[in-house]
Amino acid sequence: MQQNLRGLFERALDDEPLPPPGDPVEQAMSQGRRIRRRRGLLIGGSATAVVAGTLIALNIALAPAAAPPSFVSPAAMLMPPASATCTWPVQDNAATVSVFLRDDITVGQLDTLREALLKDPVVRDAQFESRDQAYQRFKVLWADSPDFVAAVSPANLPQSFQVDLAQPSGYRDFAARFRGRPGVQDLVGQTCPGTSK
Template identity: 25%
Template sequence: MGLSVEYVVRETAGNLWRNRLMSLAAMLTIAVSLALVGSALLLKQGVATSTQAWKGGVQLLIFMQPNATKSQDRAVVTQLQTLPSIEKYFYVDKAVSYQEFRRLFANQPDLLNSVSESQIPPSYRVVLKNPSEAPSIGQIFNGQPGVKAVDYNFAAIQTLEKISSIAQGVIIGLAVILLLSATVLILNVIRVAIFSRRREVMVMKLVGATNWFIRIPFMLEGFTQGLLGALIAAGAVLAIRALFNYLIERFQVHLLSGFVLTSHDVLMTEIVVFVVGVVVGTMGSALAVRRYLEV
């Protein structure tokens, strides 16, 4: 007995409608859990972008004037080489700094359009042997000829990363619990559908229906629930991104000024949301069919 698209769609839609309340509960549970997963991924990506300059153990940033002379630059390098508290340092030129600037302030197009590469200061990024000495070392360079500004906000960066890691852990934990709950809900929805159609299944077997002919509508039911839940979650992810951008712009948090969620970040998050949603829906229905459908 061959399958037809019309038959599969009709049977799947009928099963979903007959158990619409349980199906809706499963879809909403998937949507909430995947929205949490998406939030955790966006948080991780945003924090990674905003703390880009502090990677590799950097505890001190020395921004040079865009028009600093070679002698002024050499004076800074000499101090960096002679100070015993400095473990290592590296130079970031204007071109690289400008690319970072465009990433960090991607949420502020007016600012991007008003600043050219020639206006962006190069910088020295410094790793200290003792991070607690950052303020005192920073004072040595602050106000020095050719130096535009010194930033030693490393402690706040560490705090941000720790808070972010804790928040991500809690969010992912809740999401996993909800995804497991969604899997169980889908399993129960399919079980009820199988039970309500047990006589019909027996008749189909008697007239020669194959195992997959009987199973596919039930499998597609779980797949559909997972897909619809993922669609709702995908919309929530876009809303969460908009909320992040609004809060950062509204409250002008300096530490989060570079909390940028690019279109690529959002796209990858949406892909993860869709894949997880489909996997959860298919897995729940597969477990139910294997356990409760005797064919």
């Protein structure tokens, strides 16, 4: 009810003819409008700040120690490096690369990608990993979390190529050549102590 009255009052003020300049009524009305606008902005700004602060606090509290970049899919996140001493994802000097494949990759795209990987000058070896093979590796990597392992099936994991690079310093160029190719979902490089050159 009070909101309706306020709205009617605002409309009535808007329909009034403008008073002559310097009129005390005009000054009072204009001052009142400014105060109401400031109050609205303060309340809206305060609410926004509280929501933003809460979201930031939750993200900091719930974030993993080393958050992956945004291009890594959730399925790829299930397959961390086999060793805790390895760093992933890296931007430079990757010794090994996981090339995660899209669910809708065709046989032709898979064959073309395999051929391109094996012919690439910085690739030492490229092995295809099926969903079942990925699941077997996943079970080993997450052996300390049996409930988590029980919640995942081979269908949840992507097919991939596990690539060993002969020249880890060539990783950036390699990633540029293969990221975004037909059938490629994600490309994640890792480096482990003693493998970089």
